[in-house]
């Protein structure tokens with residue numbers, strides 16, 4: 001994380017107004033701070049501001065001016081989506097919903113004083129704090145790799161320039177070369193994500209570089225939608241993809257960025273592109289705020305409230321909530337429950353029971369889309385799944401095409417829902 | 421408790437019949453099915469203008485109706501269907517006793533945007549007669565199941581009261597947040613249909629059609645499956661306001 005980067009104020013006037021407001025006057029409107037303007041945080045900020053009609057003062061702290069979605073970044077890799085269409089700005093949230101968007105890093109939380117401090121030197125008070133920083137990588141989880149190696153062996157698991165780099169590497173790979181992916185252990189963001197990526201890379205290579213190989217090194221015995229992916233790979237990319245599971249060393253891989261080598265089960269192998277997706281944990285600010293227990297931040301299933309502090313909520317990938325996969329859809333769904341609870345806390349508005357759901361689409365090949373989804377409810381200790389569905393092996397081409405078209409509708413829908 | 425067969429209850433609902441009729445019991449089902457001779461007369465009156473059936477039948481304004489039972493919706497190669505019916509076909513809608521009954525009762529409630537401009541046949545007995553006639557023109561009519569009685573949950577209480585429920589708009593707004601991850605509030609329609617500004621009753625009927633598995637689609641069946649009557653009414657009331 002670069003904390004000394006230049007900081008920007010999106011809505012300078014709005015922010016200055018809040019910052020300059022004297023403490024007494026500030027008491028007039030309850031204050032909510034949201035850390036992280038991704039799928040979870042931006043949705044929560046928007047729903048609180050929208051539904052409270054200005055009764056709550058909402059500040060969103062997010063360092064980047066343009067958010068690049070991880071969702072659909074694999075489609076960009078495959079050549080099915082434009083890079084520009086992955087980017088979303090915070091303009092509408094500031095202009096139409098009156099949210100104070102502060103482009104800055106949150107660097108500390110004083111939970112006793114109820115303040116958040118930022119790299120830019122602000123100390124901001126809150127009545128309720130929402131922490132939605134996504135993920136960070138666990139250092140040392142892939143021996144030989146750390147963040148300084150990301151320009152050689154990209155993770156592309158936070159979207160933006162990393163995704164562009166990986167696409168460039170795939171497209172300029174030597175003829176007949178090897179693309180290796182080091183897949184992450186559970187739990188990690190977007191369970192089908194690595195395998196959708198493998199499909200998209202295979203699609204590109206089958207067009208441009210058909211003798212190339214893909215090697216997936218996987219610490220997991222099995223993975224999301226495995227039957228659907230494997231059937232699709234056999235059908236569209238026969239012989240191109242090899243996956244090495246934990247029994248054959250997929251769980252103990254070392255990488256050597258300097259020499260572009262990987263070591264699997266003691267054997268050194270040269271590769272041409274190496275996509276390292278390390279093990280994951282909650283975004284670091286959750287830990288700095290003292291809201292984590294182990295790698296993730298535990299929350300109550302009824303409203304995503306931190307188990308460690310009643311005035312704080314953690315949502316999206318950073319939370320440990322139970323059965324929901326870490327996805328943009330889940331984060332967006334959780335955010336609405338949080339928004340309802342925060343409003344009820346601060347303004348006494350009606351509190352409705354929590355409802356959660358998730359659907360994840362994946363593209364295996366052109367017009368060959370699949371999906372998996374479930375609905376969830378709060379259980380006694382954690383969020384539990386109440387019903388689910390998944391695409392079937394052997395579905396006809398029309399249904400797969402429809403499923404792909406639906407995923408495009410979903411992308412447009414969720415982005416409108418997050419960013420206004 | 422007396423449970424009416426689901427198909428009759430839903431058809432009543434789809435037809436918008438408000439006088440809660442005494443629904444026949446399951447045992448009466450076979451007799452309640454129609455008479456093909458009366459069905460032919462109705463077919464001549466209501467369908468023949470657009471559809472052909474029988475030997476040498478061809479596509480006309482509407483697709484030919486031979487062997488319609490168990491045929492996939494929108495499945496004839498050489499007929500140009502509406503996007504709505506084609507979509508339902510892709511989703512897996514096939515013509516069974518129940519889906520035909522629902523389609524004939526209220527074509528748009530089962531298939532949004534269908535090009536069949538037929539306002540629907542509210543008379544329940546008339547639909548049974550018509551379907552009996554269509555069955556006689558399908559493969560081995562005696563072997564065609566009326567759809568397994570246990571395959572779908574029964575809904576004895578889908579009634580005029582359900583349709584008349586006053587929706588709680590504020591609750592609807594909260595519940596709608598779950599829908600707007602996919603359905604855009606603006607009414608934009610890109611791969612997922614727009615659901616704003618519908619007459620609330622159509623909305624309610626469409627949701628129950630998913631809930632009862634008449635409309636095929638796993639996502640929507642799951643979504644509707646866990647909504648109760650009040651919640652569906654609340655959603656219908658809220659989404660109706662968005663289109664204004």
Ligand SMILES: Cc1cc2nc3c(=O)[nH]c(=O)nc-3n(C[C@H](O)[C@H](O)[C@H](O)COP(=O)(O)OP(=O)(O)OC[C@H]3O[C@@H](n4cnc5c(N)ncnc54)[C@H](O)[C@@H]3O)c2cc1C
Nearest residue numbers: 036038039040070071106133134190316317326327328329
């Ligand atoms: C390749 C790939 C494909 C995917 N495909 C799908 C898909 O098809 N469908 C789906 O639903 N999900 C998908 N996902 C998962 C999805 O992207 C994440 O689950 C989702 O973004 C999580 O939302 P979040 O709000 O928890 O975190 P994020 O969206 O990552 O947002 C966190 C934000 O917090 C900010 N932040 C972090 N630290 C600080 C700090 N200290 N101060 C201020 N701001 C901070 C970050 O800049 C970031 O903008 C995919 C992910 C990947 C990697």
